[in-house]
Amino acid sequence: MIEELFQRFEDRPVAARTRGLCKRFGTQTALDGLEMTVPEGAVYVLVGPNGAGKTTTLRALLDLTVMDDGTAEVFGLPCVERGADVRARIGFVPDSQDFPYGGLSVDALLAHHATYYPAWDESYAGELGRQMAIDGRQRYGGLSKGEARRVQLVMALAHRPPLLLMDEPTDGLDPLAQDRFQALLADHLADTPTTVLISTHRVHEIEGLGDCLGVLRDGRLVAQLERQRLERLVRVRAEVPEGWAGGALLPLPVIRRGGRGREIAWTVWGESAAASAAFADAGATVRQVERLTLEESTRALLAMPEAS
Amino acid sequence: MSARQTIHRPPALGSVVRAQLRLILGRRPRAMWIALAIVLAQIVAAATGGILFGITIQSGPDQPTRLFFSKVSDFAGDLDFAIDEGAVAVAVAAIGAFIWAFFWPFRVWRGENPQGRGYHWAMPVGRRTHDLLRVGAGLALLPVLTAILAIVAVATAAAFGHTAVFPGWGVLFWVNLFAGPPLIYLLVSIPVVGSRHPSAWLWGTLGAGVALVSLLHAAGLIRLTEPLFGLLLGRAGLLTTLGGPIVSEIAGWSGRPAAPWALAWLCWLALAAVGVWLAATRRHRSI
Numbered sequence: 001m002i003e004e005l006f007q008r009f010e011d012r013p014v015a016a017r018t019r020g021l022c023k024r025f026g027t028q029t030a031l032d033g034l035e036m037t038v039p040e041g042a043v044y045v046l047v048g049p050n051g052a053g054k055t056t057t058l059r060a061l062l063d064l065t066v067m068d069d070g071t072a073e074v075f076g077l078p079c080v081e082r083g084a085d086v087r088a089r090i091g092f093v094p095d096s097q098d099f100p101y102g103g104l105s106v107d108a109l110l111a112h113h114a115t116y117y118p119a120w121d122e123s124y125a126g127e128l129g130r131q132m133a134i135d136g137r138q139r140y141g142g143l144s145k146g147e148a149r150r151v152q153l154v155m156a157l158a159h160r161p162p163l164l165l166m167d168e169p170t171d172g173l174d175p176l177a178q179d180r181f182q183a184l185l186a187d188h189l190a191d192t193p194t195t196v197l198i199s200t201h202r203v204h205e206i207e208g209l210g211d212c213l214g215v216l217r218d219g220r221l222v223a224q225l226e227r228q229r230l231e232r233l234v235r236v237r238a239e240v241p242e243g244w245a246g247g248a249l250l251p252l253p254v255i256r257r258g259g260r261g262r263e264i265a266w267t268v269w270g271e272s273a274a275a276s277a278a279f280a281d282a283g284a285t286v287r288q289v290e291r292l293t294l295e296e297s298t299r300a301l302l303a304m305p306e307a308s
Numbered sequence: 309m310s311a312r313q314t315i316h317r318p319p320a321l322g323s324v325v326r327a328q329l330r331l332i333l334g335r336r337p338r339a340m341w342i343a344l345a346i347v348l349a350q351i352v353a354a355a356t357g358g359i360l361f362g363i364t365i366q367s368g369p370d371q372p373t374r375l376f377f378s379k380v381s382d383f384a385g386d387l388d389f390a391i392d393e394g395a396v397a398v399a400v401a402a403i404g405a406f407i408w409a410f411f412w413p414f415r416v417w418r419g420e421n422p423q424g425r426g427y428h429w430a431m432p433v434g435r436r437t438h439d440l441l442r443v444g445a446g447l448a449l450l451p452v453l454t455a456i457l458a459i460v461a462v463a464t465a466a467a468f469g470h471t472a473v474f475p476g477w478g479v480l481f482w483v484n485l486f487a488g489p490p491l492i493y494l495l496v497s498i499p500v501v502g503s504r505h506p507s508a509w510l511w512g513t514l515g516a517g518v519a520l521v522s523l524l525h526a527a528g529l530i531r532l533t534e535p536l537f538g539l540l541l542g543r544a545g546l547l548t549t550l551g552g553p554i555v556s557e558i559a560g561w562s563g564r565p566a567a568p569w570a571l572a573w574l575c576w577l578a579l580a581a582v583g584v585w586l587a588a589t590r591r592h593r594s595i
Contacts, residue, residue: 064429084318088432100419100427103334115327116431119315162316 002253002269004232005223005301013040014076015163015195016061021070023056023219030056032219034070043189043196043209047298048216054199055095057216058165061197062087074163088117091156093149095167095199102141106151109140110158117159125158131184145172153181157188164196170205178205185209203295210294215301223301230297234275237265238284246282256300267292267300318432321441328445332416352404352460399554401461402485405454406550409489412453413500414507416446423504439588443497450489458485484552487573491550494580502587544572 014037021034031053038044048054059065060072063083072079074086101109110129114120129136132150140151149172156164170178186209188194198206213230215223233255240246240262247254247266252275256267264284268275272289279286292300420428428442429435499509517536524533540547549572 062430063435064424064426084432084434084437087430088318089316090432092430094426094430100421100425101331102419112327112331115323116319116433118317118319159316 004229004269005225006221007037007225007229009037009039014038015040015042016072016074016197018057018060018072019070021057021060021072022068023053023060023065024068029219031060031067031070034216034219034221036214036221036224038195038197039212040075040195041193042212043198044212044214045203045206045210045294046197046199046214046216047201047203047302049201049302052216053219054201054216055167058092058167058197058199061165062090062092089162091159091161091164093152093156093164093166093169095171102139104140105136106134106138106140106143107136109151110136110155113155114158119159119161121158121160124160125154128154128157128184132180146174146177149173150177150181153184157184160192160194162194164194166196166198168200168202169198170200170202182206182209203298204293207294213294213298215298217302222304227294230294231291232269232271233267233292233297233300234270234272235265235267235288235290235292235296235300236275236279236284236286237263237288237290238279238286240264240284244283246279246284249282250278252278255304321433321437324433324438324441325445328442329449332418332442332445332449334418348404348408348457349460352401352457401454401457402488402554404457405450405485405489406492408453408457409450409492410496412446412450412489412493413443413497416442416497417500422500422506436585436588439501440585443494443501443584443588446497447490447493450493451486454486454489481553484554484569487577488550488552491573491576491580494577494584498580498583498587501584543568544575546576549573549576 016036016038018034018036021031021036023029023031028051030051034053034057036046036057046054046057056065060067061074061079063072063079063086067080075089077086077089079086101112104112110125114122114125132154134147134150134154138147140148143151149169153169156166170181173181185196189196196209198210200206211227213223213225213227214221237259242262244262247257250268252268252270254266254268257264258267259265268278270278272291276286276289428438431438433441496510499506499513503509521533521536524530537545539545542548549569552569552573
């Protein structure tokens with residue numbers, strides 16, 4: 001593994017941390033020794049394909065799932081032994097639509113939820129409800145997927161939790177509601193110092209939010225780094241001679257090989273200028289060196305060979 | 309830890325209990341449960357009236373056919389079972405309360421998916437504590453329902469002039485009326501709290517018991533069924549304990565000592581409570 005792809009954030013206060021977290025469901029391995037560190041104040045985007053272990057990771061932090069091995073902690077509190085204290089500090093947006101109490105009105109559900117959080121801010125909840133255009137008189141069970149999602153967001157945000165866990169938060173939201181969600185979350189973060197851990201496989205929908213990235217593959221983090229470091233992940237488009245073997249001589253770690261024939265598009269880890277020079281030295285004619293978007297970076301890291 | 313985080317603490321348990329009670333009672337009780345309550349109350353009223361005073365259908369050329377209760381049958385005919393009619397009235401209420409107590413855990417956990425109570429468990433309360441508080445909230449509401457059914461029964465009897473329903477019974481008779489439902493409720497709560505498939509476990513266990521007894525009878529191995537019957541109908545059996553002083557009163561066994569029944573009831577209750585505690589403790593109940 002490229003060392004620089006895995007930051008341990010040891011110099012920063014930690015909001016959530018897992019150590020050697022393992023979970024198996026029958027023969028399937030959901031988490032395989034997960035070592036994740038979410039720095040305090042970060043918006044940490046945990047990405048990975050379906051089944052990579054994202055939801056299980058969030059559930060481990062909430063102590064909803066019993067782990068086979070390893071530990072998880074939130075603000076230094078062990079999630080199993082101090083589960084109630086940990087959950088009091090968390091606002092949670094679950095991925096599931098299977099939410100209980102469909103018979104209650106939205107107002108009644110929010111009132112019930114508020115009972116559990118002494119820090120619940122009633123006026124803020126009302127403000128959020130207005131911003132999300134929530135009708136409190138509606139029966140919760142009768143809401144559409146997107147409407148229910150908005151109610152869940154209010155439930156997660158209104159007690160201004162120090163840690164916000166969001167599992168596929170934009171799932172079910174139409175494009176307009178997604179924009180509203182992003183604006184609302186940005187406003188919330190401006191008002192309230194919060195650490196956010198977002199799990200998603202739709203990175204493009206939260207492109208502007210994340211400042212830390214964790215890439216989860218087969219139950220393990222293959223990368224964990226600040227977003228600004230992703231600037232070192234560049235794609236080089238170049239033309240190479242027939243039978244080019246210069247790739248093996250490149251002094252830069254190759255994350256992903258792409259392209260066709262003599263037109264190559266390789267993603268490498270390094271400064272743009274250094275990458276350009278390295279390819280030129282190896283006999284390629286460099287056409288373009290470009291930084292990757294968050295989504296492109298994620299794809300590249302997910303496709304990275306194990307040996308890297 | 310910053311000062312800001314200290315306001316993010318678990319709620320007081322009293323608030324949680326109140327929230328659970330509100331949730332169980334519901335602001336919009338489902339029509340099914342309202343209907344069940346009405347039907348139960350009607351059964352209690354009708355059965356009480358019928359048992360106490362008999363039912364007579366009177367019709368004649370000058371009057372339409374009418375159905376009303378009148379004191380035609382009082383169980384004092386050729387076969388005198390020495391039944392205390394007032395006791396029967398309350399026994400009917402008890403049966404109603406027992407039936408309700410059997411289904412009550414499902415109402416208490418209404419809306420929570422037994423496959424994984426993600427929302428309930430994600431609340432900032434210890435998971436076992438939270439489960440037990442929910443069960444406790446349901447348990448606290450049971451006597452209210454039992455009292456309503458008893459009042460319906462006694463009032464029905466009184467409305468028909470059977471004022472003798474009030475005096476003459478020992479305290480244990482009333483204790484039994486209120487002691488049986490919690491026992492049933494806690495026993496049924498065990499699979500409801502601890503299993504992903506509570507209905508299957510409940511009906512499966514009952515069905516398996518019936519099937520086992522039938523098979524053993526068919527195979528001529530009746531002696532092997534004795535432990536099972538002992539568990540249910542022995543001196544400290546479950547059904548004997550549930551029936552307790554009410555059955556004794558009806559059957560005229562008023563002289564039976566109360567202590568063994570009370571002890572048996574306490575043992576069953578403790579067993580059921582431990583079962584619920586274990587069901588709430590099971591760490592593999594994760595999602």
